Amino acid sequence: MSDLHPTATPTATDPGYSVDSRLTRFAPPPADVAAVVAAPVAPQPITAGNAADLLAPTGTPVAPRSAPPLGFGEGLRALLGSIGITLAPGAAERARLDSESHLRRDEDAIRRATWPRAVSILVANPKGGAGKTPIALLLGGALASVRGGSVCVVEVSDDPGALTLRSEGAPMAGLGQLVTDVATIRSAGQLAGYTAPQTSFASVIGTVGTRPPLTRDDVVSVARTIDEYYSVRVMDSGNQISSSAFAGALETADALVIPVLNAGDSVIEAIAFLDRLRSNGGASAELAARAVILRLSDGRREDPRVTDRLDRILEGAGAAHIFDIPFDDHIAERGQLTLGQLNRDTYRVLAAAAAAVVGTLGGVRAES
Numbered sequence: 001m002s003d004l005h006p007t008a009t010p011t012a013t014d015p016g017y018s019v020d021s022r023l024t025r026f027a028p029p030p031a032d033v034a035a036v037v038a039a040p041v042a043p044q045p046i047t048a049g050n051a052a053d054l055l056a057p058t059g060t061p062v063a064p065r066s067a068p069p070l071g072f073g074e075g076l077r078a079l080l081g082s083i084g085i086t087l088a089p090g091a092a093e094r095a096r097l098d099s100e101s102h103l104r105r106d107e108d109a110i111r112r113a114t115w116p117r118a119v120s121i122l123v124a125n126p127k128g129g130a131g132k133t134p135i136a137l138l139l140g141g142a143l144a145s146v147r148g149g150s151v152c153v154v155e156v157s158d159d160p161g162a163l164t165l166r167s168e169g170a171p172m173a174g175l176g177q178l179v180t181d182v183a184t185i186r187s188a189g190q191l192a193g194y195t196a197p198q199t200s201f202a203s204v205i206g207t208v209g210t211r212p213p214l215t216r217d218d219v220v221s222v223a224r225t226i227d228e229y230y231s232v233r234v235m236d237s238g239n240q241i242s243s244s245a246f247a248g249a250l251e252t253a254d255a256l257v258i259p260v261l262n263a264g265d266s267v268i269e270a271i272a273f274l275d276r277l278r279s280n281g282g283a284s285a286e287l288a289a290r291a292v293i294l295r296l297s298d299g300r301r302e303d304p305r306v307t308d309r310l311d312r313i314l315e316g317a318g319a320a321h322i323f324d325i326p327f328d329d330h331i332a333e334r335g336q337l338t339l340g341q342l343n344r345d346t347y348r349v350l351a352a353a354a355a356a357v358v359g360t361l362g363g364v365r366a367e368s
Helices: 048-053 073-081 091-112 132-147 175-184 188-192 216-229 244-251 264-280 282-289 304-315 344-360
Strands: 119-123 151-155 203-205 232-236 255-261 292-296 321-325
Touching (some): 091 132, 091 344, 132 151, 132 203, 132 232, 132 255, 132 292, 132 344, 151 216, 216 232, 216 244, 255 264, 255 282, 255 344, 292 304, 321 344
Parallel strands (some): 119 232, 119 255, 151 232, 292 321
16 A cells, blocks of 8 residues: 555556556554454455455454654754754655645646536445535535636435535525526526535535425436536435436536445445446446545544455455545534635545546547
C-alpha cells in the first residue's frame, strides 16, 4: 500500500494514470497484528459471491487507523532562516510538502478540464448509510470550489433523501417544486430559485417539504434543465437501484462514484452493484469500468484483519480508482456540511478523488 501521494504520482490526466499509482491507503497495521491469520488470495475478478467468502469472523476489534501527524518544521525553518541558519525539512514536513504539491496538481487538473457538453456524476451504492449524500455534497463542493461554480448537486432518489438536511442554507423551494415547474424554466435566475447556494460555490437541489416519488421521466427532465445552466451535475441517489428514478439517473450519468464504509456489508453491496452494471452491458458496463470507489471510516472500531480483506476485495473489484477518505469529525457529525470545515488531509484525498473522476470524463462526446 502506498501513502497518500507516492513520489512522482501522475495526475488524473496523465497517460499512465492507473488505480495502482493513485491508490490511497493509511499506514499498514503493526507487524504483530498483520501476522494474524492472513486471508486467502481472492480469485480475480472479485464478485459479490466470492467477496463474501473473504469476510470471516475476527477477534477483538482495534481502534481505527489514522494518518500520521504532520510536522510544523516549516515555520521553525523560516524563523531560523531569517537569522542565517539553514535547516533541512524533516520527513514529516517533506511528506506534507509533497502532499501540497500533489494537491495543486489535482486542483489544476480539475480546473483545466473542459467537455463538449455538460457532464454528470452519479453517486450510488444500494447500501443505506454508505455515505452517498456526504460524498455527493463534498465532491460537488470540491469541484465547484476549484472551478469557481457551475456545479449542481441534485437529489435523484425515488423518495425524499437527506440532501437538503446535510447541505447549507434553508431554501424556499426544491426538487418537488422544480419537477412541477421544470417546463417553465427559461433562465439561470429562474432555476436558482429552487437551489440552496453553498459556500463552496456549488448549488444544491434537494427536497423541501414533501414530494411524490420521482420517476424516470422526472429525473431526465430535471437533468436536461440543469445541464442547460451548469457544466457539472452530481446526482445523490437512493438505495433502490431497481426504481424508475434510478433508471433515469443511470441513463443520464457519465461517471460513477461508489461510496463505501469500511465494513463488509457496505463493500459487498457495492460489488454486487458493479456486477449488475456489468451484466447490463452497454453504457452501464462502461460506467462500472470507470467507477471511482471512495472508502470512508465512520469512527467505529475496526479490525485490521477485516480491513485487509476488504482491501483485497476492493482491489479486485475492477474499479478504475480507489481512495480512502480519512475519518473526519465534521462528516461524522451528520449535520450540515461545509467544505471549508473539513480537515486538510480529508480535503487532499477528496481533491485527488475529484481529479480522478474528472479524468474518467475525458472521453465524453458531444451529443448528436
